[in-house]
Amino acid sequence: MKKRRILATSLAAILAATSLAACGSKTEPTETSSADTATTQAASTAAPSDTSAASGDKVSLSLCWWGNQTRNDVTKKAVDLYMSKNPNVDIKVEFTDWSGYWDKLSAMAAGGNLPDIIQMDYSYLNQYQKSGQLADLSEFMSSGLIDTSKIPESIIKSGNVDGKTYAISLGSNAPMMVYDKAIVEKAGVTIPDQLTMDELYDLSKTIDEKTGVKTLYDGGINMMQIMARANGSHLFDELSAGTEDSLKIYFNTIEKFAKSDSSISADLLAEKNPDVVETKPIIDGTTWNDLSLSNQFISISKAAGRDLAITMFPTITDAKEQPLYLKPSMFFSVAETSKNKEEAAKFLDWFTNSTECNEILLAERGIPINTEVADAIKTKADPTAQAVFDYVAKVTEIATPIDAPDPSGKGEVEALGKTVSEAVRYGDATGDDAVGQFVPEAKNILEQAAK
Template sequence: MKKRLTAVVMTASLAVGLTACGGQEAGNTDVSGSVSTETSADTALESTEGDNKEPVTLSLYFWGNQTRNDLTQQAVDLYMSEHSDVIINVEFTDWSGYWDKLAATTSGGNMPDIVQMDYGYLNQYTSSNSLYDMTEFLNDGTIDTADIASSVIESGSVDGGFYAFSLGSNVPCFLYDMEIVKNAGVEIKEQMTLEEFYDVCETIYEKTGVKTYFDGGVNMATNICRADGKYIWDEVSAGEASSLTKFFAYVDKFQQAEFSISPEILVEKNPDVVESKPILDQTTWNDFAHSNQYISIASACGRELGISMYPTTGDAAVNPLFLKPSQFFSIASTSEHPKEAAEFINWFVNSVECNEILGGERGVPVNSKVRDALKETMAKSEETAVNVKIYEYIDSAAGVATPIDPPNPAGSTEAGTLLTTYVENVRYGKITPEDAGQKYIEEAKGIMEEAAKN
């Protein structure tokens, strides 16, 4: 029987409960987003010399960028210094290459011991029995959940099993260059409508000459569907094109505006990769992201950025904003050392020292005591005080957020890739929004129907 993920209802109460919100040898890291790793395994090996017990070696694989890799490596080094019987080899790549490589290693039977998992992919990996059921580690205390809301455990649970530990809370957000906004004399509301956003873009371009980036990806399409009270993949499965046609119409409207960045520059300055985002060099004044990405993006920009809620449509039936697990850690079902992997995950989530290193880069910590300790520590330092705004943003977002959508069904990844193709065709004027909506729905529905058969 096909597994179904326990739905996580994250409403305003989450502000109090959840937040206030195989192993490869290391190589040289680059900033392009290609596979890159670091490890301090040699240091750990030195500390185990003379011990009779052979050290356990774990592989850890995650998506991210250079900032995440550096912080994760620092945390791993600390863990290995405290656990001389464990060696952890770290490897990362960017989002675009992560899932292809994870699928390849999984099908080859050498999935890394610990993998970063996304809410949208959880069904796929549990249904193929690729993930280890960590329920035993909850029951025997290996994983301590005393200061963690039950909704966190529910978010990683499938058919009564526990397969993924949430590493933080995350909310879609809108980021902007505060200097450019100030120079233009405009004010960014806590949550703009897309119509208000359009007007702001016009003013900023008139006053400063800086262009705008409009998110034409699945996130914006999902946002517009949610504003209509709909779930994007239900709409596709039903062959209903109205909300997605509206999405394509917004893509077209913004692209035709003089203030919009050209499709050609978007290819060069890929907004999906932190190190190449157009906001970095002020080619654009804005960006669309998730709250846990703020630290990485601001760090890459070299300046503090403003943050507000993801825009919604002017005729929204409900607020489309939602809270979700930023990402999980899961253990491979093929791991030879699941208990040691679980012990590391427990430390990663529950250690104040670990999370002081991470600084909320993977989202606001799910452990309430860790969360309070970090917020207090950050506020004391001028260098980290800016990160407190992420905590405050999630508090505000939790007050208006509506329940998260179900996990993505089979075929949604391919359907999402197809959406990108249609968006590009709309941006280049090769197809009208109306035709794009109808034709996309027809093709995407076929993709998902075929995937459901497998």
């Protein structure tokens, strides 16, 4: 039964990691519109932009993002505010969770009907830009339509490819570990600013003995990258070269936690689905911890409904470098096929630079990139949001430079990693077996994607 389950999971994961030419997913996003007359922007080829905006006629924009219920609520509220201030603009919003988002976006790209405004991730930016799907925003910045005067140059450059800007960061965040204060206190342990993986393993045993609550050890691509960075390297450099050093640490650590009774079981982890905020095992107290990114702390805390805290993402024992980094939490890009690029750019400017807008969002996508806006809303943030501000400030003091944007083929590598990691969790492969399978297959994926 285990083998059959692993095979099914493997096929599902590989199919999920489609390229831009993929056929789309079965995940259907929720759609809402603030006006019955709203129409979906579906342009299959680029066209002259903004003629209707210039004449004062009604302009329809479409906006697509991945998210959870908290993000959906605040984003729609912000969009409604924008439309009330710009009555000639109607914005149709469309969202789904992370696991279905990239399949959906891939299908839309293949059909030539990407939304005007796309929530973009750092790891997918190169892929979409290289295939000509994203508009160059540099001209709107040069003209001042998108005001960048209060945005650090390094943040602007995070959305650059080949010297041009294809994405605007929506906030800064960092890898984090979330933990339940009450459970930790009951176990009589103290969580330091940054654990090592070995310390996390030892803590997991104590917490399980004292409280019966299990530990989550993440096995996703973010953890792979953290392992490589702590080992003084970069994941995709190692995979392109066929190097196994960091991946041995990664898969053997998964095996170590999987064999421990203090860890959440593979079956329960699959049932809970930690990729979705509302079903993360920390939400119902199945685990005392979660490994994520800081911009998700607000949503996780709200879904859990109890007092949670943040500490730094774990590193490895005898780390060669500090693996933590500041990351653009996500971006907004404009589709090259959009017929209303200028109007879309105006929305990006407002979303980024409006204090009124960010008083609604309250750093849910990360700390605002406009420094004046960040200072303005920090004083109005509730204790949960304030914890995110404080955490990002702490990481800023020790962060090392972020890896280069992920190469083409990253999605397939990530799906392969999930499948191989799951095999280790279920006991169908050892850590060494996983390394021997994953590294050459990942190297081949990257080589094929680069052609």
